[in-house]
Amino acid sequence: MRWTIKPKPSEDKIKHLAQALNVEDFVAQLLVQRGIETFEEAKHFFRPSLEHLHDPYLMKDMDKAIERIKNAIENQERILVFGDYDVDGTTAVSLVSSYLKSFYPNVATYIPDRYDEGYGVSFKGIDFADDNGFSLIIALDCGIKSIDHVAYAKERNIDFIICDHHRPGETLPEAVAILDPKRTDCNYPYDELCGCGIGFKLIQALGMNREQTIEDLAPYLDLVATAIAADIVPMTGENRVLAYFGLQVINNNPRPGIKALIHQVKKQTLDITDVVFIVAPRINAAGRIKHGNHAVELLSEFDFEQAQQFASEIEKYNADRKDLDKHITREAFEQIEQNQEQERFTTVVFQENWHKGVIGIVASRLIETYYRPTLVFTKSGDKYAASARSVKGFDVYNALEACSEHLEQFGGHMYAAGMTLKAENYAVFKEAFEKQVQKTIHPDQRIPEIEIDAEINFSDITPKLTRILKQFEPFGPMNMTPVFLTKNVIDTGYAKKLGAADEHLKLFVKQSRSPGAEGIAAIGFGLGNKIDLTTNQKPFQIAYCIDENEWNGQISTQLRLKSIR
Structure with missing residues (x-):
């Protein structure tokens, strides 16, 4: 270690803030280290307010998104709310669909099957929309790179609104609206929202159109806080405000689905760490072991008895997930030890029958022991699929991008990503990834800090x-x-x-x-x-x-x- x-920040800044707040110098130092230098900034930090949230219309394309949804409602179109199978995606789908259904009935949800369809917008999902008369798809926590999928939908007269927070590629899909603060042409003041956070900005804008206040939308923040905690986005700016008030909802008046999950573990008051380790893994377990639809059903259910039934099923999935996690982690350790790869800069392991739903967790476990950028591969159809996890300060997404000639597709963040490749490219990719990491990682990033x-x-x-x-x-x-x-x-x-x-x-x-x-x-x-x-x-x-x-x-x-x- x-x-x-x-x-240490400048003494002047520390002294100035310590006097303004009447606190010890080292407390002022903690605040300045977090970018808080004035009395007003400290007031915002210590007293979060829903009034501190930004105007959703500052986000590029928000006006287009709202206009398209209004037209769909006026014309009685069917709307499909589509999202990824992880916590961020399933909470976002529950949030947007349950809000729309509160005043418009022609709304359904779609979560892709992790094993059959893989990550993000799928052709199968678009075919489902086409077969069932949906003319508008709202994609949450995915879609920013789905150029071919959006074009395929357009040929079938299906429009897309994309709400994503992942990094865009050089070309954007031809959607009606793309809400993503990471777009280079978007001037929204905060670009670290999670997918569910972008979904909340969408319903905030819809609410403004319907003369609702931000307080009217506060009951949805239990979902947003859960997604913020699970997706490990910065706890700053809007995220901190949304998480702060979302935790209040979780502890005082959560939706029946979240209440049922908490009921399973018999915990009185939850903090953000409890949400990360108690609520989030159970929501995730549905998509990992069975299907993300189970999580959406739970989070959208308003009858507590029915929610309890869903929660007990998800508890079983979570127990299965734990067993698989232990078993695969043990096998991965054995593989690494047999190959004696301790001198490598990366950990890359593969077994064709490893469960795709837990390889991301296993990658995190391996980092705890070997502390180096890690990829865990399994077989998915006729291809290999992997989850990537990284060490502090090292951007694994950039490393994958540098090796992308060997990949079929990839996406993600600095610290977590996913990818697929052809089986014949595995060995050459493994070496290319090793060389790229060796070339770009700083020696300090190889030692836990x-x-x-x-x-x-x-x-x-x-x-x-x-x-x-x-x-x-x-x-x-x-x-x-x-x-x-x-x-x-x-x-x-x-x-x-x-x-x-x-x-x-x-x-x-x-x-x-x-x-x-x-x-x-x-x-x-x-x-x-x-x-x-x-x-x-x-x-x-x-x-x-x-x-x-x-x-x-x-x-x-x-x-x-x-x-x-």
């Missing part, structure tokens, strides 16, 4: 600080949970390992320079092997987050250890 302390926001003493950890840090939530990329460094730490003699395999570490720590001070409880998940560093009153350093621990109704401060040295 590399411990990297973030660059802990980014530390500030060095503090335990005396700085006060109830006021804990209260302020809670107001930094919701956390996510670009607004991660603050990580602190404290030196000269000693354990007070209570160090012990926890867990079935002694994999976790429990400490009670204080700073050696403050002999009279009370100790603080600390927990280190996965750090059981570090216990020797903490014994015999030897001082050590810790990198940690400040948490609250609730036990028997009592709330106390606890340190969540990231690393020890």
Whole structure:
């Protein structure tokens, strides 16, 4: 692990903000590191408001999209809401379809089959629309590269509105409207929305046309917050506002489908991390194991008893997904060890019968061990399909683009992508990818990093600080949970390992320079092997987050250890 302390902003900026907000200098430093430098910016950060959301009509083509939907409704056309099978896609389809159905009945949904059709807009989906009299398709979380598909639909007098957040290619599809803030000709003020976020901007614009306020649309934000959490988009700007109010909906009045999922795990109050690890994997499991339609049915259901039935089915899919994940990960480890590929800059593994629905999860697991850009391939029809995952700071999408001559298709983001290729191109692509990564990856990107926001003493950890840090939530990329460094730490003699395999570490720590001070409880998940560093009153350093621990109704401060040295 590399411990990297973030660059300290200028003292002037820190002092100015600390005085304006009446907070300690290191709290002001945390804010400036997040791009918050004025009282007004801090007010927006600590007091998010739905009024801070941008006018949806600032997005290129929004006027065209709304006009086409209005015409469809006036002419009693059938509208097909089409989306990808992951959390972002299924929440977006549920959001837009349930909003449209609240005032217009001729609306249906379509999620492509992960195995039969693959990612994104499919010819089979367009044929379905053609056979069933749909003349408008609204594509969510996909479509930005579907040039041939949109042309195919046009020949059948079917129009497309594309709502996507992926990077466009050089040529755009000939759709009626393309809503994507990553378009080079789009001047929308925020370009990090997820697919469901773009769907929300669409219904926000429709709502404005129907004289609805933003508060009228707030009940849909449980879906948007779930997608933001699952798609790991930056927790800044509009995303943070949408996630903040979406979490309130999830905790106070969620739609029956999300309520049923939470009911399965019996958790009282969810934060964004719970949404990532509890809600999102279950929604994803439907598309991974069975079909994304099951997720849309769950999220669009308004009868709680029926939603509970859907949720219990999805719980089974999630259990199956976990079993497959463990089995395939074990096989992938064996393959890597047999080939002794530790000296490589990439991990590329293939087995033709691996389940396509979990190869992305397996790629993430492999990175946890080998920490290098990773591709996990399986057979899909007569082609090979892969999920790509990357390490911090390395753009795997760009690396794939550099090797695209060997690929049939690819798409995605900096840290996650998908692709297909012909079986005969696998070996040559694997070497081209290895060479491209070797040529472009920085040596530091090959070593896992802990980014530390500030060095503090335990005396700085006060109830006021804990209260302020809670107001930094919701956390996510670009607004991660603050990580602190404290030196000269000693354990007070209570160090012990926890867990079935002694994999976790429990400490009670204080700073050696403050002999009279009370100790603080600390927990280190996965750090059981570090216990020797903490014994015999030897001082050590810790990198940690400040948490609250609730036990028997009592709330106390606890340190969540990231690393020890």
